[in-house]
Structure formats: structure tokens, C-alpha cells
Amino acid sequence: MMMKRMFSAVTLLLTVVAAAAATAHELPRHKPVPGGVAVIDLPGDRGGRPEVRYRDRQGLVVPNGDDYRAILGIPLGTSPGEQRFEVRFPDGESLQKRFHVEPKEYAESRITIADERLVTPDAEALERINQERPRIRRALATHSEADSVPLAFALPVENVETSPFGRQRYINDQxxxxxxxxxxxxxxxxPIYAPAPGQVIEAGHFYFNGKTVFLDHGEGLxxxxxxxxxxxxxxxxxxxTGELVGTVGMTGRVTGPxxxxxxxxxxxxxxxxYFLIDESPLDRRENAE
Ligand SMILES: [Zn+2]
Known part of the structure; x- marks a missing residue:
């Protein structure tokens, strides 16, 4: 246990050192694709930190030297082409900015789940799902004020990725x-470790997601x-970063831990x-499916 603790402390220290080094690399990476992130420079000479509205939502704005930077999440369903957002400066001025979303192909994944209740929930399960949904929505819609927002993430579990982001999924062919x-x-x-500093804003046992924790890193992240x-x-x-959140399991709708x-x-x-300091552990293929 003691050795494990020491190891964690060393890992954490290395992570922090890596995080400091990574800030020079500008995280998150600018990936203007559906499901990606647009990182756009904003001027700082207009009376302080501007506010950004993108898709009727408040965008994340972080300092960048004497200037600022908008960091915007692009929904998976976005069509390639021009996107606009509004910048409002403290001096009362505002302007429209644009960026271009590039196409990205995502693969399909097909899984089979034997427990039919998990695929097509019955009335009792639907009632539970409907009660849980507002809690999940509220947690994801949180926008808390923060002086600084961490943008360099460590892997919460260092292992291979078995199902990447964005795959179109079919469960029992549906x-x-x-x-x-x-x-x-x-x-x-x-163990699952916090990838970046944050506050726990929701935790519970949900029908599909199983035991779930929501960690607020600030300003809508x-x-x-x-x-x-x-x-x-x-x-x-x-x-x-590096503090214990919980442990890996197979609660909710899953085929394995x-x-x-x-x-x-x-x-x-x-x-x-796009927020990871080091995404290489995800790519190790020797044990991957
Ligand atoms: Zn998943």
C-alpha cells in the first residue's frame, strides 16, 4: 500500500511536470471537426476578457498571454462548413467570428447485449430513466465561474482505448x-484518477451509465x-489531478468492465x-482488440 502510494505520488509529480511542459503545446488541440474543438485567438486590448456565445451557449474563454482564446466544442452532428460565434468585449463592442469545420469520418461499432431490458427498457425502467435524465442534463449543462480552467488532461486510467469517440453504434442491430x-x-x-482539477457536481447510479461521477473543471468543461x-x-x-475518483466496473449497459x-x-x-497531455497509452495495440 505504501509503495503504491509512493508510486502514485511520483506519477502525479510526473503528470504535473508534463502538464507544465504541455501548456507550451497549446491544449486542447485545435481540431475543427464534428466532435472536435475549435481554438480561436481573440484580442486582449478591448478592456479585458471578452465573452463568447456559440450556438446560444456561453463559450470557454481563457487568457493567452496578453490576449485571450476561445475554446468551442463542435457537436458531432455538425455539417462541414462555416460556423459563426459572437464575441462581446467589456468595452461594449461586439463582433462575429467564423471558423471552418472540416469533415471527419467515424467508423461503426456493433455490439450484442443479451439482457433485453437493457436494450429496450420496460415501463418501470423507463420511469427510472426519465427521473434520472434531468440530473444528467443539469450536470452537463453546468457553467460555473472559474478563475482558471485546466486544459491539459492526464489519462484517468492508463490503458488502451477499446472504443473510440464518435463511432456510430448499433446495439443488437438497432x-x-x-x-x-x-x-x-x-x-x-x-483505480480511476481525476484527469484534471475539478469539483464533483453529481454522482449516482444511473440506468444506462451505471455508477457515474460528473467532475466540473470550470466554465462549462x-x-x-x-x-x-x-x-x-x-x-x-x-x-x-491524480486524486482517486473511484474504480473501473461494469455497472449499467455494458458488455464488460x-x-x-x-x-x-x-x-x-x-x-x-484533444485535451490529453499524452494520448500514446491509448494507442498501444499489443493487447487491444
Ligand atoms: Zn463508452
Whole structure:
């Protein structure tokens, strides 16, 4: 246990050092694709931090030297082409800015789930799902004021990715929503660590997502961890990078133990990869399917 703790401390230290080095690399990466992130420079000489509205939502704005930078989440369903957003400066001026969304192809994934109740919920299950939905929506729509927002993420579980972001999914041949996070392999009980500092804003056992924790990184940037075996935090807890969130499990609608990790930006699910300091562990293929 002691050795494990020491190892975690060293890992955390390395992560922090890597995070400091990575800030020079400008995270998240500018990936203007459906399910991606647009990183756009804004001038800083207009009386302070501007506000940004994109798709009727408040956008994330962070300092960039003497200037600022807008970081916008692009929904998976966005058609390639021009997107606009509005910038409002403290001096009362405002302007429209544009960026171009490039096309991106996502693969399909087909899974079979034997428990028919999990595929087509019965009346009792539907009632539970309908009660849970507002809690999930509220958590994902959170926009809390923050002085600084972490943009350099560590992997919550260091292992291979078994199902990437954005795949069109079919469950027992029925089309479902595209995959709105990444699945990371892990045996039941594997620790899940906070990828970046944040506050726990919701935690519970949900029908589809199983045991789930929502971590608010500030200004509309939220992590969601689903299908956990054990939740080790409570609503209100403030976590630092590398602190324990819970353990990998197979609660909810799953075919095996794994961590499903979603990142929501401005109430839009985006690919968590674009925030990672080091995404190479996800690509290790020797044990991957
Ligand atoms: Zn998943």
C-alpha cells in the first residue's frame, strides 16, 4: 500500500511536470471537426476578457498571454462548413467570428447485449430513466465561474482505448446515438484518477451509465466517468489531478468492465483525446482488440 502510494505520488509529480511542459503545446488541440474543438485567438486590448456565445451557449474563454482564446466544442452532428460565434468585449463592442469545420469520418461499432431490458427498457425502467435524465442534463449543462480552467488532461486510467469517440453504434442491430466518449480498458477495481482539477457536481447510479461521477473543471468543461464499480467521492469534493475518483466496473449497459470517459464543453460532447497531455497509452495495440 505504501509503495503504491509512493508510486502514485511520483506519477502525479510526473503528470504535473508534463502538464507544465504541455501548456507550451497549446491544449486542447485545435481540431475543427464534428466532435472536435475549435481554438480561436481573440484580442486582449478591448478592456479585458471578452465573452463568447456559440450556438446560444456561453463559450470557454481563457487568457493567452496578453490576449485571450476561445475554446468551442463542435457537436458531432455538425455539417462541414462555416460556423459563426459572437464575441462581446467589456468595452461594449461586439463582433462575429467564423471558423471552418472540416469533415471527419467515424467508423461503426456493433455490439450484442443479451439482457433485453437493457436494450429496450420496460415501463418501470423507463420511469427510472426519465427521473434520472434531468440530473444528467443539469450536470452537463453546468457553467460555473472559474478563475482558471485546466486544459491539459492526464489519462484517468492508463490503458488502451477499446472504443473510440464518435463511432456510430448499433446495439443488437438497432441504431443508437454515436459514442459520446472514449472507452478505456481496465479490470474491475482498477483505480480511476481525476484527469484534471475539478469539483464533483453529481454522482449516482444511473440506468444506462451505471455508477457515474460528473467532475466540473470550470466554465462549462465537465468530465463524466461511467460504469464504475465503486464511487470514492461525494458531491462537493474538490479533486486535484491524480486524486482517486473511484474504480473501473461494469455497472449499467455494458458488455464488460471498462471506463467510459466523456468530456463536455459548452454542453457539447467532444473527443477527450484533444485535451490529453499524452494520448500514446491509448494507442498501444499489443493487447487491444
Ligand atoms: Zn463508452
Amino acid at each position: 441504431p443508437r446515438n454515436p459514442h459520446s466518449g472514449i472507452d478505456i480498458r481496465g479490470a474491475t477495481g482498477t 465537465i468530465s463524466m466517468f461511467a460504469h464504475m464499480d465503486e464511487i470514492k467521492v461525494s458531491v462537493g469534493d474538490e479533486l486535484d 471498462h471506463l467510459h470517459w466523456s468530456v463536455s464543453l459548452g454542453n457539447t460532447m467532444v473527443n477527450p483525446r
